[in-house]
Amino acid sequence: MEFAELDPRLKQELQRLSDETEIEDRFYRHLEFGTGGLRGVIGAGTNRMNVYTVRRATEGLARYLLKYVDHAREKGVVIAYDSRRMSPEFAAEAAGVLTQNGIRAYLFEELRPTPMLSFAVRHLQAAAGIVITASHNPPEYNGYKVYGEDGGQIPPQTADRILSEINAVENELLIPALTIEEAMAKGLLQWLGEEIDREYTNRLLSLSLHPETVKQVADDFRIVFTPLHGTGNKPVRRALKELGFQHVHVVKEQELPDPDFSTVSSPNPEERQAFELALQLAKQIDADIVIGTDPDADRVGVVTRTADGEYVALNGNQTGALLLQYLLEQRKATGKLPANGVVLKTIVTSELGRAIASAYNVTTVDVLTGFKFIGEKINEYETTGEYSFLLGYEESYGYLIGDFVRDKDAVQTAMMCCEMAAFYKTKGSALHDVLQQIYNTHGYYVEDLSSFTFKGKQGLEKINRMMDEMRRQPLTAIGNLAVKQSKDYLPGIDGLPKANVLKYILEDDSWVAIRPSGTEPKIKFYFSAIDKTREAAEAKLQMLKSFVLDLVNQRAV
Template sequence: MTWQDTYQKWVSYESLEEHLKLQLAEMKKSEEAIEDAFYKDLTFGTGGMRGMLGPGTNRMNIYTIRKAVEGLANYLIKHTTNPQGKGVAVSYDSRYMSKEFAIETAKVLGKHGIKSYVFSNLHPTPSLSYAVRHLGAAAGVMITASHNPPEYNGFKVYNEDGGQMPPAQAEQLIKEVNAVENELTIPYLPEHVLKEQGLLHWIGEEVDHAYLELVKRLSRWTTSEIEQPKELNIVFTPLHGTSHDLVLKGLRQIGFDAIHVVQEQAKPDPDFSTVDSPNPEEHQAFTMAMEQGLIYGADVLIGTDPDADRLGVAVKDSNGSYQVLTGNQLGILMLDYILAHSTEEDRKKGRLIKTIVTTEMGQAVASHYGVETINTLTGFKFIGEKIKQFESTGEKFLFGFEESYGYLAGDFVRDKDAVQAAVIACELAEYWKRKGKTLLEALEELYELHGYYLEDMLSLTLKGKDGAERIAKIMEHIRLAPFNEIAGLPVTLMEDYQSLERINMKSGTKETIQLPQENVLKFYLDKNSWVALRPSGTEPKVKYYFGVSSHSRIESERLLEQLKAEVNHRVHTILES
């Protein structure tokens, strides 16, 4: 069918939801808007799907949700044991239509006789991951678009281990979703029938209690140390999302009481009305927290994204202003604290897991403590998959992180977890404060010991059908004509994760990369530097990652800026050609 045919199918469907009918009527004014909404089905990828809200097959609405759930139900019946008995855990964030989509999920699952465990109020992504494991569910669904703009929502699927599906499982699920022919006519059970038949269960506080007890056990403090008064002064913002209650409870149960919540951002708000972007990676998201930090004399500011899987931290610098730590910097501080307070036995069996675009300083710190590092592809699902493998290998998971503000220290959750990360970050800040140091000063000590590893990331947003084609053009061009040098530094090694080839640029020899396929290119340069390019799996962006290392901050900063400028120029040259 052409997009025009699909559009007519929707327009002529008499039972179409009323508000979607009104939006379709408004779209008649713009053929371009209609085409963008109908030219393809919303992509269901390895992590689920994410898109703008509205009518159309390329939008998030109850019909595209039903299609995704129909595919999930068929997948579970074919590929898992007793999904009807185990059920599916479902959670949702503060976005428009999130709770409605959660209920729609239960309605379609119920038609297949699969019960749903739905949180009675909005809850973070890590809560969903934990609930799947705690309840012994066959799968989990999280309704969220993470830190995307307000007009977005998403649908993420978790396997029975509580992690996002690895590629082999995801491919089977995607096949089932794509096999659903008509999203408008998928059968479902009304909510009252679900309740009558025992197919809808509301999750109360019991899951939170069990989760928080495990978060508390992550503390490196003794019982007496937890009971001691704390010196740390904290400002916390949930950025209008889901983390408010759990972060406060997590911090208070290990003795923190000087916690000042940014009240203007404490209440869930689907418009995220006080920020340009509800993303703690963006420094503007900390504006209000910084203002209140100065008022209260806070040592640290902590902020979580809407579904509370990412954590950002800002620290007061020597000038009295607040500096937002990068995801790599916070990860290194957490890693060093955890390994320094781990037993020798745990370190021998212990593993750090990080992604291929996360700082190489992680491996340097881990090696310092005798801990092995394992690299995975970008995406916490790969970290979760490795943790699962450790159950049979005898290896011990100590810490996992990625540069995009995702951290995990306890394996009772199998996705990044801003709640446990917030607790650990404040504990290590208290530790360093008692030593008379800020986190910035602690980080400087680590740089002096291991080298000045600096990283950065640039991204280019290219929306719509044309944007996707231009992103593909960038990656194809660089594959056909790889970089030989960048900013005067020769390329020594090229890794193509799509062809799974690692090429020595000097000798021309090749070896196979033992990881799943992904559309990523990584170039290793002289002077212990690297550059990687990767289209985002969840946003219309191509991202470029940079890493450098030297024994001088000034030298590392100079080299990093040269790499960024050179790659940015080359990418724009490709687009203009």
């Protein structure tokens, strides 16, 4: 607080602090920079998101680019931001630090989805990209994600190099930054808008497998869409309109950007509550499909109808299975399924995708949790030609079909889900019916996720202690099922980088995985049960959950 030029709002916030535990949490470390960049609560302190932590990260990124990326100044960095508090301000600060270092900044003129940032980096052949977002975190959070030249999230080795440069910054309070006006006067800042939007939309439309089907059902196919107060509103509606859908009904209460996400307890399409208003509208208009995108529009949730007219939310694994079935089935039917096709999924994503892909002689490759690893594999196969990319997805509602983007893309997924639903409608089926057909063919795969949040320094210590305990006393059975294979990804196995993940594969190929979150103070437990009937699979799932969570409660003390 002795720094004379300290941001007045942050200074007032610090002056109000009296709780020693909160003061410690704000200052016991610098907000951690990892492969997901920064993410934290907005506020004063080194362990918070504010103009100084953003300047510090950007100064480190600038030094990294000037040291390791050829022609970084001329190539420049693309910057996008979402609808959260301070997002435009943080984006401007990042542009100011980059241009102070002589690096060109491309700044979107208003909020844009994360996948459009990825696209723009590739389209402009920029040196890097930054997106200011905290995805679907609560309103008090914001974040800062870095993308490489390929448009993908930075891999661990790049993050380590950037972190090294960040740690070399002596005092974040003294980092110089140009104003937007100064950067423009120097010719170092360029605004992005309609030109990028048009190029991106054209690429989206090129993904369509059955544009004629959309036109065929356009008169009576009804879509309900909610952007959940985020960035998806304009790009999703534009893509759906240009593909030919005529009846797209947007949830008015959630249409416009709102940093408080005032109509939901969490702006997360993984949670049923986020769809309450959308479902009310769907019932009013008799909608065929309901879709919702998270604030930075990289994740999408889908609700479909059953045969008796009820609306059922699909989980991330189910949407992935449906997309995969549609893409492979229709590409094969039209002679466009490559002989060396590959599907990429994470180690905590359902094995149902592998079963579907195998039926079409398509290879499935597993990667660690985090879409950056899917992006890395796409880049690798593009270089080697070993495989042709078909679909990348993860259980947490992230999907990628067209590799002109190198991160999960809710805009292209929303468009393809609507096309898929329209196509199956012409065959007399809803997505729920198609999913049942998939289960009847491959068996019932049911999954669930349980998360525990432990806040602050003590919470992080508790999570670490829990993982250590699980490693010291590995499980040999879970309930009445023996452990067939115990996988610890910490040393680096299966050709994957090191990861703090434990996975138990059981005798019937059901499995349980345990993973601390890399961006939130959470530890996550993933469950997958397989059986011949839904009832048997769900009973097995409950058994797995009860056993493991009882064990966790004992060890979390």
